[in-house]
Amino acid sequence: MTTPPKRFPLPLSEVMTRRQRKAPVLDKASRASPAGAPPAAMTRGATSANQGNGKTPAVGSHSNLRAASTPMAGASARPAGAQTPHAVVPKGLARAASAPHAQPAPHNAKSAPKPVAKAHGAGAIHKGVTASGIAAKGTARGAAPSKVSTGGTARANAPVAVSSPDGIGLTSERVRARMAERVAASGVKHPGVLAALATVPRHGFVDAALANQAYEDAALPIGHGQTISKPSVVGRMIELLLASGRPLEKVLEIGTGCGYQAAVLSCVARDVYSIERVRPLHERAKANLRPLRVPNIRLHYGDGRLGLPAVAPFDGIVIAAAGLEIPDALVDQLAVGARLVAPVGGEQQILTLIERIGARQWRETQLDRVLFVPLKSGII
Structure with missing residues (x-):
């Protein structure tokens, strides 16, 4: 045996x-x-490498985890010899176990990002950063701000880009409102005109290099020897059209330019017809107005001194260029009771109001000193 x-x-x-x-x-x-x-x-x-050299790790040692616990900013933390990235284990999470089958410790509030939690009220969420990266509205008492993990590290209260409903910079409604306030201080009081000036984004009608001056009360060059009129002058001329109390069903503008005044007119009139004699400016006005999707503006390329007899009579006519006299063709296209506003003169120009008070009767009133580009005939 x-x-x-x-x-x-x-x-x-x-x-x-x-x-x-x-x-x-x-x-x-x-x-x-x-x-x-x-x-x-x-x-x-x-670990087997440590066993091969005869060294025994002490209880509670973090020697194999320390490189992953404190990664460098922007770098991916990897264990020795690893070729693929892995999740960062926050410091203090891994502890040496007293038995071979120890269970992992639960994640605490400091070691992992928290999802957006609902507050006690139904549907309310605490003030923090949502998964989409936009700050959520509403607050919950006692709720800590959630954290967003960026580059493998969790940071509390990380700054995020928040889109303002009022826009930012030149697109801000407040910028246009301040411009309208300055125009009101210059003497324009009609609420419809001020609202129209506060609506149309003037920076979209000037060159990009001049966009920072778009909401100043100043005339700016738009090329081809033409300018965009001062907001206060635009407001003054449109206010004069509305002063009679006659509804502006059809309005004619002579000198489209970049299209800004036509856009403002479209806010107070049912239909706006605008004529430009310079082909590049006519194309530019179309390009400027296209993003706004204004449905009641009709642009025409032609000689503005001739007007649009096929569409006449008009309830208002605005001439954005100065001639030595107002063309008879335009005066004849006024409806009875309608108004025409135009600068008249050469070097010395006066803003002039023409009112048609009868079939063959007109009344002329000279108002303010202004400065416009000259009114010319023909097309280029």
Whole structure:
């Protein structure tokens, strides 16, 4: 009968040493296993290297996790020998286990981003950053701001881009409103005109290099020897048309330019007809007005001194250029009771109001000193 070999029990110190060797491996594998973490074989490889040199890691050691616990900003944290990125394990999360099958500790509030949580009120969310990156409205008492993970690190109260409903910079409604306030201070009081000036984005009608001056009360060059009129002058001329109390069903503008005054007129009139004699400016006005999708403006390329007899009579006519006299063709296209506003003169120009009070009767009133480009005939 064969006697089985004797099995000598291992000393307790050797048993504990082997457990301590295995514990960090199991602990790391169980804790570094969120989505994106490497398989356990990678971390075992790092531990087996320590076993081969005869060194035993101490209980509570974080030597194999420290590189992943404090990653450099903008860099991806990887364990020694790993080729694929894995989730960052916040410092203090992984602890050496006292038994081979220790369970991972739960994530606390400082180690992982929190989702947007609902407050006690139905449908209310706390003030923080949502998953879409836009600050959510509403607050919940006692709720801490949520964190957004960027580049593998979690930062509280990280700044995010918030789009303002009123726009930013030149697109801000407040910028246009301040311009309208300055026009009101210059003497324009009609609420419809001021509202129209506060609606039309003037910066969209000037060159990009002059956009920062778009909401100043100044005339700006638009090319081809032409200018965009001052907002106060635009408001003054349109206010004079409305002063009679006659509804502006059809309005004729002579000198479209960049299209700004036509856009303002479209806010107070049912239909706006505008004529431009310079082909590049006519095309530019169309391009400027197209994004606004204004349905009641009709642009024409032609000689403005001739007007549009096929569409006449008009309830108002505005001439945005100065001639030595007002063309008879335009005066004849006024409806009875309608008004025409135009600058008249050469070097010295006067803003003039023409009212048609009868079939063959007109009344002329000279108003303000102004400065416009000259009114010319023909097309170019």
